[in-house]
Each structure stands twice: as C-alpha cells, then as structure tokens.
Amino acid sequence: MEHQNVLSAFGERQFNTLVQSGTNNSPKQTKIVAGEGIPIEKEIGLKNRAKRKMLTQKICLKLIDVSEAKQNERSKKSFWNTYHCQNKLVKANGRIYGDFCKNRFCTLCSSIRKAAIINTYLTEILDWDNPYFVTLTCKSCPAKSLKNRVTQMLRGFRIILDRNKKRNQRGTGIKLVGLKALECNFNPIRKTYNPHFHIIVANKEMADLLVEQWCSLLTSKFATKAAQNATEIWDKEKALIEIVKYSSKIFTDPEMKKRGKSGQNPQVYAAALHNIIEAFRGHRVFDRFGFNTSKKSTKEPKYIELSDYENLTYSMEDFDWVFSGNDKKLTNYMPAAKTLDILSNNIDTFNE
C-alpha cells in the first residue's frame, strides 16, 4: 500500500488505496473501523446514545471550566477527550461505528462498560446460593480530605480481604467472595463527601463478617455499625445492575432526599464531581474479589475495512449526528424541555 494517507481524526484511521481493477485509476478511499458497531435498526438505542452524547458534552464544558479554575491541565485534557467522544461516526452495512474516549466519567463509554460488566459477572452471581448486598460507609469528609480518604478505604478493604484469605488458607475462616463498586455522594448542604462501597457477597456469613471487620478496622471514629448495611438479595440480576449503575452517578438531589424520592430539580455539582473524579483517578472503581472470571472480560478490538460508508458528525445545535453531504439526522432525538432546562440552569460549578 504505497499511497497511504493516515488521518488521525479521533483515532480513526483512513487509508487511500489505489483501485487496481476497472478503467478508473482514481484513488478510492476505504476506512478502517474498530469494534463491531451497533445495528442501526435499534432506534431506541440510538436515541439513548444521542441523549447521553448531549449530557456528556454539556457537562464536560462545565467540568472544563472547573479544571481551568483549578489549573488542572491533566483533567482538562481528559474532559476535552470525552467532549469529542463519538463526535465522528461512520455508517456502513446497517451499522454505526465510532471511537470511544474510554474515560470513566463519559456516559457514552460507561454504558458500554456497564453492559460488559453485567455480561461478565451475571453467570457467576447466579451461581451464588444466598448473596447479600452490603454497603460499607465511612465518616463524611470535606473536599480536601477526599483523595486520602478514598485511598485509605481501598487499603482498609484490601487488609480485610488479605486477612480472611490467610485465615482461610490456615483452615480457620472463610474466604470472602464478591464484587465491589466504589461510589461517592456529595452533600451540597453540608459540603461533604461520602465515599462508600456497594458490595455483593456470596452469602450472609460473608456479609456479617465484612461489616464487623470494617467497623473494627476503621474504629467507631470513622465507621459505626448503624451506618453500615447488609440485606439479602432477592433479584440477583437487579442487584448487579444496581451496583454497576451507582459507580457513575452525575445528578444529585439538592435536598438530599432518599433515593427514589428525588426532588423536582436534580442538580449537577460540577466542581464536586471534578473532586470525585480526581479522588478516584488511578483506582479501580469496580472490582471482583475472591474469584476469577471464567469468561475473558476484555476482547481484542476487531478491525474492519469498509469501502462503502457514510460519515457523520455530531452537531450540538441539532442534538444529533448529521450525515456529511446532506442534512439528514441519524437519530431524530429531541431532548425534553425539562432536560434542557436542567442542563441550562442546574449545573452548579460553585459548591464543592
């Protein structure tokens, strides 16, 4: 391939190849795309994707403002990457292809990651006889202590796992088996952060043991028994979806009502979200412990060469991807007035 022109438009690779056959010797462009794409007939999926794209872009612009105010070039760069996530799409063979930023806070990428996690772990959980849902919390802290607090919580959890593993090897205890997700809530009234774990363990004995050892390790200064929770799981699939869902929450109820009884005006606390993203950086937000997966969780990306394709570019004004060469839209998604109102008026970059 001598006439090769590699363009790096958001990771897409574009090749000019000379067509060997036929009467026409002009170069015909082909395009290499990664992944399997998504079938275009799944219109609801596409509309959801358009909604996530809109949310991600609007929130990213605010997060970029926060990064600038905090003079954090690294986070600013990663928010710009996410802002551009899936800006360019390719339509071919009835499917849509695009490149992902793979950032944790990107709602486009995290929806795909969540589906992969559920796919990987559901079969394991279905095998557990009597799984329990455990919430391990720690005393709330101000923004300046958050990074340190998160590191210490992860270290504390590791100590408990190692201790029980050793006891199990000596034949004096059980090994802990489960999944854990790290989440952090922001309390806009008190301006504090509450990092905590959502955990699924294989049985009640493990759940009780975790709560007991967590409280004793952290001492009553940081963790009281009343603040921890362990409940039996009735619907295993729902429990898994719940803990996967928690790890990337963007909207906060400003009145701090209980989950499910959300107030009328959800807020995005962009500066607080920035603090949480920074505190989680470099840590695993979702992880398994005590078992290995039978399935391989990460597949090598597959590359396909396309010769007949259409290019699309995201247009923020249209809330949609628009085909190059004509003004046809891909999803015809129209955001609800309330969603637009929240995104225009309810993103707070001040409180943290």
Ligand SMILES: [Zn+2]
């Ligand atoms: Zn992304």
